[in-house]
Amino acid sequence: MTQLTLYNTRTRRKEVFTPLDPANIRAYLCGPTVYDRAHLGNARNVVIFDILIRLLRRLYPRVTYVRNITDIDDKINTRAKERGVSIEQVTEGPIRWYHEDMAALHALPPDLEPRATDHLPEIIAIIEKLIANGHAYVAEGHVLFAVASNPDYGKFSGRSPDELIAGARVDVAPYKRDAGDFVLWKPSSPDLPGWESPWGRGRPGWHIECSAMSRKHLGQDFDIHGGGDDLIFPHHENEIAQSCCAFPGSHFANIWVHNRMLLVNGEKMSKSLGNFLVLHDVLEKAPGEAVRFLLMRSHYRSTLDFSDAGLKEAKAELDRFYRALEKHKDGATSPEIPQSVMTPLLDDLNTPGAIAALHALADAALAGEARAAADLRAAGQVLGLFNATPDEWFRGGIDQYKLDMLLSDRAAAKQRKDYTEADRIRAEIEAMGLIVEDFPGGSSVRLK
RNA sequence: GGUCCGGUGGCAGAGUGGUGAUGCAGCGGACUGCAAAUCCGCGAAUGUGGGUUCGAUUCCCGCCCGGACCUCCA
Structure with a gap:
């Protein structure tokens, strides 16, 4: 059998796809943050992954396709505040639209579509493990991942620690040990959505939800993780750091598939x-x-x-x-x-x-x-x-009755060789957004 | 500035160390009342300067140009 080859961002080369478990291929795609309508870039991502999933289903008996919904996010909070509604009320519409738009693209739904809001216990558990393992620390109500604790940090996206410091934004929060440290948990003021945690009422940082959801639904190690290439850093670099440090011995995703930007x-x-x-x-x-x-x-x-x-x-x-x-x-x-x-x-x-x-x-x-x-x-x-x-x-969605009338009138005009009239009727049909095609013995029509 | 990716005919877009896919557009022809569609045929490209090689679009180096990441983004 011919083998599937995929470019793996982790190794920067094409590799023969070797399943962890041929009986069940496990794949995770970073889904949308739901505060607005999906854009065309989301569509490319989903369509490409859809083809990959369809291909895998031809090759293997079972494929578990997980695509998350990130419904905890500061942009969502901002909208909720602006409108004076709950975050659920903000995300409800975008989630529905997302489903509609992806269905219009004939992208198959994922097998599982976990939401961040349903995984707070899992998120908190991972953060606790990271603190216990010495990879995270609490500072001023925040929990931060300690980049220095992980010698592999930066390898995935091809960045050295020096670069990360040099490239870090100027206004580094004073409570960070290193400029590259990122937030796992942050406190919520009373006017913001929050969940109870060992570190007080707060909310998770951006990357941790994917570590929690992929682990829960696909296991510690799984086959394929996908996303747009703008997620390579920091999102995926941080996911890997979190998951691998929380669970020593884990390799997290085997192959990383990233599509280029639109x-x-x-x-x-x-x-x-x-x-x-x-x-x-x-x-x-x-x-x-x-x-x-x-x-x-x-x-x-x-x-x-x-x-x-x-x-x-x-x-x-x-x-x-x-x-x-x-x-x-x-x-x-x-x-x-x-x-x-x-x-x-x-x-x-x-x-x-x-x-x-x-x-x-x-x-x-x-x-x-x-x-x-x-x-x-x-x-x-x-x-x-x-x-x-x-x-x-x-011919979908056209006014068949009106069309039939026009076509029969035109056929009659053609029969008596009144081409002026035939062309006039053709123009009328074309004004309906159609193209007329004549064949020996009849005419046909199609959408422009 | 650091890191990375790419520059293929008019446009879109693959592959390949040895006569450069495919589609759209264009041109000529067949068919058609005219068109449309279909069919036949034609023209048309590897950014630039070196290197390696019998031979480079393909490998290596310089240059030019474009893009991405380093900050929310798929």
Whole structure:
């Protein structure tokens, strides 16, 4: 059997994927902090991981896919305060929207979707262990991770302790022993959400919730941990430090899969630059499957510069695939993913390579090969494509009654060779957002 | 400033030490009342200067350009 190879951020090279337990692959993806609508960057992350999960499910009998929801966060607190509501009331909408948007992208839901608010006991237990192990200390109501206590700190993200000090922000809190020390627990004033702890009423720091949730649901060591590459430091560096120091002997995640950032007009899409594209808005412009396809047209470890032109092109490419499928309407789906698609995917999720193979299958299907269409459908299952029928794709949601009237009027005009009238009616149909296509013996229509 | 990544045809985007995938766009043709779609064909690229090699787009070094992380971010 061909083996799956993945680029591991930890070792900075491609590695053959070797499961800890082939009977159950365990994967964790850093999910959203829920205070706003998801942006297109969240979408790339989820779509890429979705393909990885679908691929793993083809290779192994069971995959446990965990994607957390971070619902404790200072931005959430700020919103709650502004609106005078509870944090649950703030996060409720964003969580629902997140689910809706990801479903629109045909991303499968994770097997488990743990929330930080449900894991306070686990979080507190890890912090207690870190204090007991001498890796954390209490200072002015805070609990801090002592970077100096961990000789491996910085290795993951390729940073030396000196750099970390040099790069630390200028206003280092006075109670920190080292500039790089980070917060595990911080006190909450009475007006802020808080939980009782051995260190008083407070709330967890940013990174600790992932250490707690991944351990609880996947165990001390698990196979794959994913996220955007902006999480490599500090988030993942700190997760590793927390988990490995709290549980000596732990390796935490085996393979780290990070996708590159999404650019808009050549610049990183980010909160601070204010140039981020809200996924929901992008989904207004094109079908979710086209957005999904756009996100897989470049390799996950390359930057992807989003543009409306690219989105249109993605839609046009999908049109061609759906045409090939339409040619074999009630055809079967191959039981196996075609090798031409599987091979590039097994090579570190080379989705552009897989797409090239899809085009070859579409060519063959259009030339009349039913087998190629069946293979195309099978390939769609691992890539999360072709979720619609060709009919739904080309003609979903149109006013069928009005269309039928116009088409029959136009057919009559054509029959009497009144092409002026035929073209007038065609213009009217196109104003409905459709494209008319004539064939010997009839006409057909599809969405622009 | 430190660390890291990348520069492939008009655009998007793979692979590869030995004649440079794939898609979109463009051009010519077939088909069509005209289109659309489909099919056939065509043109078009490896930032730059060195090095290693029989041979480099691929490996190494310099330079130029772009991007990311070092601060909340997927």
